[in-house]
Amino acid sequence: MQVLKLIFKNAFRHRLRTFLTIAGISIAILAFGLLRTVVDAWYAGVEASAANRLVSRNAISLIFPLPLSYKEKIRQVDGVTVVSYGNWFGGIYIDEKNFFPNFAVEPKSYLELYPEYVFQPDQLAALLRDRKGFAAGRKLADKYKWKPGDTVILKGTIFPGEWEFVLRGIYKGRTKSVDETQFFFHWDYLNETLKKTIAARADQVGFYMIGVKNPNIASNVTAAIDKTFKNSLAETLTETEKAFQMSFISMSEAIVIAIQLVSFVVIIIIMAVMANTMAMSARERIGEYAVFKTLGFGGMYIAVLVFGESLFISATGCVIGTILTFPAAKAFGNEMSQFFPIFNVSVNTIYLDVAAAFVIGITAAIIPTYRAVSIRIADGLRRIG
Amino acid sequence: MNGKRPIVELRNICKSYQRGNQNIPVLNDITFDIIEGEFLALMGPSGSGKSTLLNLIAGIDKADSGVINVAGIDIAALSEMELAGWRAANVGFIFQFYNLIPVLTAFENVELPLLLSGLSKKEKKSHVETALRIVNLSDRLEHYPGELSGGQQQRVAIARAIVTDPAIIVADEPTGDLDRVSAEEILGLMDRLVHELGKTIIMVTHDPRAAGKAHFIKHLDKGVLNAGPQADF
Ligand SMILES: Nc1ncnc2c1ncn2[C@@H]1O[C@H](COP(=O)(O)OP(=O)(O)O)[C@@H](O)[C@H]1O
Numbered sequence: 344m345q346v347l348k349l350i351f352k353n354a355f356r357h358r359l360r361t362f363l364t365i366a367g368i369s370i371a372i373l374a375f376g377l378l379r380t381v382v383d384a385w386y387a388g389v390e391a392s393a394a395n396r397l398v399s400r401n402a403i404s405l406i407f408p409l410p411l412s413y414k415e416k417i418r419q420v421d422g423v424t425v426v427s428y429g430n431w432f433g434g435i436y437i438d439e440k441n442f443f444p445n446f447a448v449e450p451k452s453y454l455e456l457y458p459e460y461v462f463q464p465d466q467l468a469a470l471l472r473d474r475k476g477f478a479a480g481r482k483l484a485d486k487y488k489w490k491p492g493d494t495v496i497l498k499g500t501i502f503p504g505e506w507e508f509v510l511r512g513i514y515k516g517r518t519k520s521v522d523e524t525q526f527f528f529h530w531d532y533l534n535e536t537l538k539k540t541i542a543a544r545a546d547q548v549g550f551y552m553i554g555v556k557n558p559n560i561a562s563n564v565t566a567a568i569d570k571t572f573k574n575s576l577a578e579t580l581t582e583t584e585k586a587f588q589m590s591f592i593s594m595s596e597a598i599v600i601a602i603q604l605v606s607f608v609v610i611i612i613i614m615a616v617m618a619n620t621m622a623m624s625a626r627e628r629i630g631e632y633a634v635f636k637t638l639g640f641g642g643m644y645i646a647v648l649v650f651g652e653s654l655f656i657s658a659t660g661c662v663i664g665t666i667l668t669f670p671a672a673k674a675f676g677n678e679m680s681q682f683f684p685i686f687n688v689s690v691n692t693i694y695l696d697v698a699a700a701f702v703i704g705i706t707a708a709i710i711p712t713y714r715a716v717s718i719r720i721a722d723g724l725r726r727i728g
Numbered sequence: 729m730n731g732k733r734p735i736v737e738l739r740n741i742c743k744s745y746q747r748g749n750q751n752i753p754v755l756n757d758i759t760f761d762i763i764e765g766e767f768l769a770l771m772g773p774s775g776s777g778k779s780t781l782l783n784l785i786a787g788i789d790k791a792d793s794g795v796i797n798v799a800g801i802d803i804a805a806l807s808e809m810e811l812a813g814w815r816a817a818n819v820g821f822i823f824q825f826y827n828l829i830p831v832l833t834a835f836e837n838v839e840l841p842l843l844l845s846g847l848s849k850k851e852k853k854s855h856v857e858t859a860l861r862i863v864n865l866s867d868r869l870e871h872y873p874g875e876l877s878g879g880q881q882q883r884v885a886i887a888r889a890i891v892t893d894p895a896i897i898v899a900d901e902p903t904g905d906l907d908r909v910s911a912e913e914i915l916g917l918m919d920r921l922v923h924e925l926g927k928t929i930i931m932v933t934h935d936p937r938a939a940g941k942a943h944f945i946k947h948l949d950k951g952v953l954n955a956g957p958q959a960d961f
């Protein structure tokens with residue numbers, strides 16, 4: 344008979360109590376994991392950004408454009424390898440509730456800059472050839488059951504009118520963290536149409552996307568670009584892609600902080616529940632622990648029994664909760680794919696699950712162990728009968 | 729092996745409890761010897777300090793003053809940890825409510841004290857089986873305490889008390905929770921431990937019939953010891 348066996352048997356002395364506690368921990372770990380995943384999803388754009396990519400926009404605000412003529416001047420800045428550009432299109436597909444990001448880009452340079460969008464070669468060629476062609480991420484195409492060759496009409500909001508596109512390429516993400524819900528098409532198509540309709544808005548770019556030779560020189564290049572356009576009619580604000588993505592999130596940072604807070608509150612609540620379970624068990628067994636001590640067992644042995652039982656229960660809850668997190672995140676991610684295109688349970692979240700369960704198990708055992716170890720044997724024995 | 733040497737020597741033992749700021753004297757200047765191989769019954773009214781005295785002799789509580797020598801060792805001088813080791817090697821315990829671990833089988837309960845010994849698995853097994861054979865429970869090895877009668881549980885407890893082969897066995901009201909037949913059985917067993925295995929037994933009881941089985945009876949009253957009439961054996 345070993346200690347482990349005793350720990351295991353002790354844990355299941357009150358089956359219902361143990362079962363409920365494990366269920367509670369499982370649910371807490373599940374909730375914690377989902378909330379952490381929401382936080383991760385929030386930062387997915389930041390995570391996916393590359394250190395060698397910069398974004399340049401109008402210094403006043405993102406809604407003001409920059410002239411197309413800046414392209415050549417940016418290209419001449421030392422350290423710049425690729426310059427691409429685009430406009431947020433903001434078109435609506437049939438109904439407003441069908442939200443997905445859509446923009447106009449110069450596809451050749453754009454895809455050079457974003458190699459994580461992977462196309463089949465024939466589809467890529469077809470996309471580049473057709474000026475009315477567009478590319479869609481795999482998830483987006485799946486959602487609306489679009490096949491290559493299908494015509495899709497977006498209702499313009501920023502750029503009025505009904506815009507007709509033909510699906511030419513469906514891309515897959517090179518890694519799991521690549522957004523597969525995007526829609527992009529030829530900037531030239533947008534620009535040429537504008538020339539015919541609202542000529543004043545033609546040859547204007549929403550933002551430049553710039554590749555640099557290596558991340559170390561990014562800040563030099565950033566400064567050099569902004570200096571180039573200093574005191575011009577449209578000054579630029581250039582920043583790393585990461586900082587650019589971050590600027591969107593910082594608007595909603597309070598929500599993220601609230602979610603993080605809630606995730607920890609969940610853990611603290613279950614910690615209290617677990618501590619109560621362990622305190623009840625230890626109180627009932629105080630006489631038994633006195634018997635162990637009478638027989639010559641030390642405080643260490645009793646500590647191992649209590650901590651072992653507590654950790655066993657919290658670990659079981661952790662395993663169940665973590666396993667449940669995956670299907671739950673998948674279901675949640677599918678449901679919320681408009682808001683969270685990337686919704687993956689990260690390895691980090693699993694580490695946090697394990698750490699949380701460990702802390703729960705340890706904290707719950709501290710006071711009961713202290714009581715069991717410090718009670719005088721004679722007093723402990725008196726509690727029996 | 730009934731020698732005539734005292735195995736327990738108590739000298740001027742005093743013990744009181746603190747309740748709030750009140751000092752409650754329980755044992756008052758107790759002095760006596762227990763001879764090796766003796767079966768001693770400690771009697772006295774409830775609350776007279778019998779359990780307290782037994783706990784002091786068994787090394788699970790400490791006296792306020794006085795000397796307790798057990799088998800040549802001054803146990804008052806031992807640290808908590810040394811005392812734990814000393815108990816494991818020298819004292820067997822029998823309680824009124826058996827105090828078996830309910831989630832362990834009879835075998836495992838008896839094996840418990842051996843976990844602290846350096847014995848091999850095989851040696852442990854043979855010790856446990858021997859102890860359970862002595863108490864006549866060889867056919868109940870895999871039973872849990874809940875599946876045994878009170879008398880049987882107390883026999884398992886006796887097996888647990890003797891499995892480490894201690895010189896001294898202390899028993900606090902061992903028959904207090906048993907019917908007459910079971911009590912007889914337990915007392916018969918304890919008698920055999922003294923006569924056949926040469927153990928020294930100190931038994932607290934307030935049952936005169938149980939005390940009658942002992943060689944000597946001592947009465948505790950209000951913290952003072954009176955030598956009782958010698959029992960016939
Ligand atoms: N831990 C304790 N704290 C305070 N008083 C105690 C404690 N243990 C025992 N007593 C008191 O000491 C006296 C003797 O107790 P005990 O030795 O258990 O008596 P007995 O076993 O003869 O019935 C009783 O009055 C009891 O209430």
Ligand SMILES: [Mg+2]
Pocket residue numbers: 778779780900
């Ligand atoms: Mg008593």
